[in-house]
Amino acid sequence: MQQKKEGKNxxxxxxxxxxxxxxxxxRFLLFFIVVYIFISSIVSLVPITAVENAVAQAELGILGVFxxxxxxxxxxxxxxxLQNGVQIQISELCTGLQELFILVSAIIASIxxxxxxxxxxxxxxxxxxxxxxxxxxxxxxLIILSSADISTxxxxxxxxxxxxxxxxxxxxxxxxxxxxxxxxxxNKKQG
Numbered sequence: 001m002q003q004k005k006e007g008k009n010x011x012x013x014x015x016x017x018x019x020x021x022x023x024x025x026x027r028f029l030l031f032f033i034v035v036y037i038f039i040s041s042i043v044s045l046v047p048i049t050a051v052e053n054a055v056a057q058a059e060l061g062i063l064g065v066f067x068x069x070x071x072x073x074x075x076x077x078x079x080x081x082l083q084n085g086v087q088i089q090i091s092e093l094c095t096g097l098q099e100l101f102i103l104v105s106a107i108i109a110s111i112x113x114x115x116x117x118x119x120x121x122x123x124x125x126x127x128x129x130x131x132x133x134x135x136x137x138x139x140x141x142l143i144i145l146s147s148a149d150i151s152t153x154x155x156x157x158x159x160x161x162x163x164x165x166x167x168x169x170x171x172x173x174x175x176x177x178x179x180x181x182x183x184x185x186x187n188k189k190q191g
Contacts, residue, residue, distance in 0.1 A: 014079035039101050048092050052078035056090040059137050068145065080141075089143050093161070096133030103129050103169050113180045118125070121176040128172045136164040 043051075056078035060070060064080070070082035080088040107121040143156040 008160050025109055028109050031111060032105050035108045036055060036101055036105040039096075039105060043097065043101075048095075049078065050093050051097065052090050052092065053135075055137070056080050056088075056097050059088070059090065059134065060136050062134060063141060065108055066142065075146050082145075084145075086145055088144060090137070094133075094137060096129055096136075099133065099165055099168050100126055100129040104170055105181045106169070106173050107176055110177065110180070112175075125172050125176060129168055132168040141186065 003124070053072060053074045057074040060072055063080070067088050070080055073079050073081060077092070078090040081088065097104050101139070103125040104122045107125050108118050110118060114160050140157050140160050147153055
């Protein structure tokens with residue numbers, strides 16, 4: 001598609017985009033990628049099986065609240081072996097690291113918001129990502145424990161994974177962004 005230039009604006013896919021907004025978006029995307037690579041590089045120093053084991057151990061503790069007992073074994077990935085014979089595998093995708101990396105990277109890459117608010121947002125975002133990931137794992141585990149139908153289990157697992165992935169990232173980022181912008185605007189009015 002050919003772009004039509006009009007002063008400081010140009011058209012892309014039928015949308016009018018201000019050049020300044022395009023530059024800001026480009027800077028955000030570049031900074032997001034750099035932060036994402038940095039965070040994932042640092043976390044990659046920890047063996048993924050250690051993270052899977054930690055998540056599995058914590059999930060076993062949560063399932064204990066619902067009366068389920070068992071133990072965790074780490075093989076290629078962590079597996080929760082419950083006393084009733086059910087096994088729940090915790091793989092790398094189950095750790096929630098991708099959601100956490102995306103959310104924290106987006107918050108840190110939000111240029112124009114003070115570093116203090118970005119750091120607070122990254123901490124809050126990480127806590128939200130971890131909490132919602134455990135909520136997702138627990139909901140999926142309880143469905144596994146209450147159903148013998150493999151297609152129901154797979155549907156619930158896949159749907160819950162995608163919904164929680166999107167909602168965790170989108171809602172947490174939007175909530176943080178509006179909070180940060182609202183406070184920035186209030187500070188400018190007072191200053």
